[in-house]
Amino acid sequence: MSVRTIPVGVLFSQSGSYSEIGREAYWGARLAIDEVNASGRFGFTLERVESDPAGLAENYACQADRMMRQEGCQHIVGTQTSSSRKEVLPVLERGRGLLWYATPYEGFESHDRVVYTGACPNQGVVPLFRHVVPKFGGNAFLLGSNYIWGWETNRIARELLADCGGHVLGERYIAIGDENIAHLISEIREKKPDFILNNLIGVSSYAFLRAMKDLAREDASFGPGRCPILSCNLTEAELPVLGAAAEGLISTSTYFETLETAENRAFLMQMRGLRDPDRAISSMFVGPYEAVWLLARAIEACGSADPSEVLEQICSRPHQTPIRQIRIDRSTHHAHLQPLIARVETSPDATTPRFRITETLPGPLAPDPYLVDYAPLGTDTRPNAGREDSNDRLPPLLRLVSS
Structure with missing residues (x-):
């Protein structure tokens, strides 16, 4: 047959x-x-x-x-x-x-x-900011490739920072494939942000990360322990190309190879x-x-x-x-996903850096592509609601609501 x-x-x-x-x-x-x-x-x-x-x-x-x-x-x-x-x-x-x-x-x-x-924003950039802002501060420099992903993700970042009392110290875009980033490094050196949100893609992102690694060698205040680079889309696929230039980068994803x-x-x-x-x-x-x-x-x-x-x-x-x-949500056709936060680290027994998961957030989270379904102040629909934790102390836009 x-x-x-x-x-x-x-x-x-x-x-x-x-x-x-x-x-x-x-x-x-x-x-x-x-x-x-x-x-x-x-x-x-x-x-x-x-x-x-x-x-x-x-x-x-x-x-x-x-x-x-x-x-x-x-x-x-x-x-x-x-x-x-x-x-x-x-x-x-x-x-x-x-x-x-x-x-x-x-x-x-x-x-x-x-x-x-x-992942959509409440499963990506929101958990990332929730993880980073309390640790490093709310003064950010935003970068993006000059198309929808960079524009819109940075727009959301601006709103999150405003909700936290933070500030955007700079926001810059370059064309997809552009590797001319010296002017970005100069402005970051001048502005001294608490962190950098990198929404560049492909070779533009690789050139930027390598240049930031060089800057950190010159001035330790731009190293990942003081001024981390954040990403919502850099993955293990690109680490062999980047090597040590990616070390210390903090990324969010709904999958990392090191998921246990x-x-x-x-x-x-x-x-x-x-x-x-x-x-x-x-x-x-x-x-x-x-x-x-x-x-x-x-x-x-x-x-x-x-x-x-x-x-x-x-x-x-x-x-x-x-x-x-x-599970796919019927009203939005988006997936329910569990956000993970990971940091790029090197180890003596590996030739290529790897992501180490540093936080697994409550989930799977219901998709909220329009960022409208957040718990208001004083409420939390998760299990153990009412117990004070880091989620309770965050402004409403950075709170997480699990499905």
Whole structure:
């Protein structure tokens, strides 16, 4: 008996200025499709239809259109930047397809043709500021690549700092791929912030981190113990490129390789036979990997690849991936996720730095992409509400409400 084949688009930039994370995302989706097909448990196989937009926003729409019109893809796993995601939305609307978007992003969007499995602001930048501001202070310097992710994440950061009585000492943007950052270093040296929020991506971020490492060698007050660099999107995928330049960076994510769970240990053992053992597994790999498994289980459960039926199924109940159970919120199509805070550290027995998880926040947190659902002063809907802790002492916008 023949097995039904379902084409699935895999749309990630394996070349271009942010290719390090693009290749990780591509391999996460590719290996998950291979595993689904090899499992023998599904009454269908997934056919990978791939394309490389080379990090150019204008390439995404035409390549997504080709996937849907010519290759018959009703589902696309892909896009990483918010610019690229927004480029494909009209294509999805015309073709009535579904995008599986697995990257942390700036929020303030909920689209009926997108399943968002990456962190939104209350699962990313808010927990990060909650962790850092009480320890280092509220005077920040904000950086971003000149597109939606940088603009919107820094806008949220400004609001969080105002709520804390902090200040923005500087806010600067450079083009994606620009490595000319000497003027940024000069201004940071002059302003002396308590911390820096780095929303640069790809080679721009790498150039900045290397330059800050040089500055810290000249002046210890810019070292990570005094003026840490924060990130909502830098992962293990980029640490081999950065080496010691990343040491001390504080990042938030909903997955780090060092996550201590039985499921993650089994997952890492399984990946060791498929990946370079010296290359860490990152959230950029895990996000698309989990998205493919969620898609496969939803198709299996509803018996159809029709996007409307798949979306109804994926929102109706939690679904298990090889790493964890994931629940998609019906009203926003975003995932319930548990935020983690980690610091880049080196060890004598490793050639590449690794993230060490320093805080696991209560969760999974319900997604709140528009940042409207926070506990008012004096209330807390979490277990043990009423017990004074660091959450109680924070202003309302920095409080966390678990699902």
